[in-house]
Amino acid sequence: MAGVPRTSAVERATDGRLSKVMTLDSALAGIGADTLIAVGGLWYHNRPAAAIRALLRGGVSGLRLLTSPPSSFDTDLLIGAGAVRTLYTAHVSFEHLGLAxxxxxxxxxxxxxxxxxxxxxxxxxxxxTxxxxxxxxxxxLVATDLLRTSTQVRTGTDGPRAPALRPDVAVLHAQEADRFGNVRHLGAAFCDPVFAKASARVVVTVDRLVGNDVVRAEPWRTTIPGYLVDAVVPLPYGAHPCSSHGLYCHDEEHLRHYLAAAGAPDGDGGDAFARYLREFVHLDHATYLDRIGGTARLDALDEEVA
Amino acid sequence: MSYSDRELMAVLLARQLRNGEIGMMGASSEIPVAAALLAQCLHAPDLTVIMPSGAVNPRPGRLYRSSSDGRWFTGCEAIGTAYDLFELSENGRLDFMCYGGVQLDRFGNINLTRTGPFGEPPRFRGPGLANISMAVTAKRTLLFSTAHSPRTFVERVDYVTAPGHLSGGTQRRRAGIATAGPQVCITPLAVFGFPEPEHAMTVSSLNPGIEPGRVLDATGFALPPPPWPATEPPTGEELGALRAVVDRTGVLRS
Known part of the structure; x- marks a missing residue:
């Protein structure tokens, strides 16, 4: 993982510009009851999992959560921790690992x-929007029972229509960005660019910061331009236990551990989920990375995961 | 040559895919993905395979279990976004889409949302479906289920997540849907069709080694009685390509 880059000639030339790099807590400030929060990625890939854990540590509740059309781990975690009041979703599952x-x-x-x-x-x-x-x-969307049960599709005189969605904030995870918020996905950008355009505020966690000169050298690789982005939070392995495309695989062993804890029945086993929250949510990111086996293990996940 | 149920299903589904078509894959789609990649190396080199992550024509040389695994991108031809998938669907560009279901009914309607009566909390909450629109916009849909039981194959789905032939006959067309809908349903036990004019599920062929009674017992609605034709078993060429090119690590065998 690269740290903050060395200052190059181009960097010096842009020294007057405002850096959008900030801490996770400042980036997420103001997210709370009734916030319509859009979470990027798809299934358990490119998810801002560390940001979701930070929200839970801050005691967030009453969220209106709009998931990327297919979602997974962080949707289930937020619901399990009691942080979600209203869920807009198409799909929540752990694919071949099981239901949420x-x-x-x-x-x-x-x-x-x-x-x-x-x-x-x-x-x-x-x-x-x-x-x-x-x-x-x-x-x-004709002839589906969503027309009978969902407010996210209305029947007009000319057929079904989807009402405008304008998230208060989009929280996304990508592999790289520069400090001015130019974001690069090294795999699926999926819904993230549209979330960024439709949302009032955009927070992106990235595994690594790159220099503005790196962005300028290959501008066709920028997936979300800086003018759409409000906050960049460098957070190596910030998607874990989800994957970050091109950098590390999803951690199936951890996801299975989560599924066992989250699926434990109430009563005696009911503490399993509370224990998961204590062990893997209520701690800082560095301690978290040690607890899940260290970064060397994460770099080797693509040999472990089928 | 022996083979697993999932290998058989991948081979049978591959036979349904035609050269030059564009097909979209869904979640938990090891069987459709394997089928599409197999069809590409047998009879359909110009088939376009689009993964749910947007990867176009991946060629990983093995099956990654998650359909959106980042490793599908290495060596693919293009990477679309969710907007591209919307475009593919709404502009009617897709030739086929493959679906499984928590419940599938006689008329090929798909429930991935919930069981139990409307207006009550669900008895069982399913994962939901992110590709509903494609059941209407794709030129035809292909159904598959590794679970063939009366709980999955029901007379009528409790919730229509994605429409098949609705209540059969001309109902799909009358609902304003111009595409053909479900054409086939593949399970470990049999291959089903939806023949005109009723569009109700019937047995097209019985898979190798399966007794007809097992199919009748496992299906929660009435089927036209046997005798039924026999499914042509996977050939050496089909299984050879499946194992040597598509699924080198044997995901479908385990």
Missing amino acids: PRFRRAAERAELEIIECDEATVLGGLMA LEGLPDHPVPS
Whole structure:
């Protein structure tokens, strides 16, 4: 992992510019009850997991959570910790590792307001915001029961439409950015660029900072330009236990440990989830990285994970 | 040559895919992904395979279990975003989409959302589906399920997450959907079709070594009775390519 880069000639030439690098706590300040927060990535890949843990350490609750169309670990963790009031989602699972236990439990106990979505109604809602429109047509949502149960799709005279979605904040994880907020994904950018355009505030955690000269050398690799970004937080391995495309794999052993803890029944086993929160959420990032086996182990995950 | 249920399903699904088509993969899609990559190296070199992460025509030489694993990108031809997937769907660019389900019914409707009556908390909350729109916009849909039981194969889904033939006959067309909908459903036991005019599931062929009674017992709705034709077993060429090119680490065998 590169640290803060050495000052190059180009860096010196840009010294008058405002750096967007900040601590996680300052970047996440103000996120709380009723905030509509969009979380980037997809399934358990490119997730801002360390940022989600920081929100939980800060005691966040009452969130309105808009997940990337397919989501996973951090959605389940936020729900399990009681931080979510309303969930806008198309999909929550751990793919071949299993269903999302805390999402499932909260839904089956009616402890959570769920606004059923599809990729089309999330994208349509975000695109309506980009276009300055109240909603966006999604004719492809015809004949699904979402029309009966979801507020994220309305039937108009000309067919189904997705109402505009304007998140208060998008929290994303990418592999690289410079200190001016120019972001580079080394794999799937997926929904992140649209989240960045539609959200009032944009926070990006990155595994490493790169110099502005590195960005300028290959500008076609920038996936989100700096003018869309409010905060850059350098956080090596900040997606763990999720993957960061191109840098490290998802940690299946840890995800299985999480699933066992989150899926434990109430009663005697009910402390398993509380214990998970104590052991893996309520601690600083450096201690966390030691606890999950150290960074050498994370660098070797692509030999371990099928 | 012996083979696993999942290898069989990948081979049978590959036979459904045609040269020149564009197909989109979903979550937990080891079987469709293997089928598409296998079809590319057998009869469909111009098939375009799009992963849910946006990777176009990956060629990893092995099957990564997560469909959005970052390693699918190495050597792929392009990387689309969620917006590109929206475009693919809404512009009707997809030839096929493959779906599994918590419940699949007689008419090929798909439930991945919930079981139990409306207006009550779900009896079972499913994962949901991020690719609903493609069940309407893709020219045809192909269903598959590794779990063939009366709990999965039901008379009527409790919740239509994605529409198949709705209540059969012309209902899909009457709902304003111009695409063909479910054409096939592949399980470890049999290959099903949805013949005109009723569009209800019938057995197209019985998989090798399976007794007809097992299919009838495992299906939660009535099927036209046997005898049924036999599924052509995987050939040496199909299994050879599957193991040597697509699934070198044997994910489908384990």
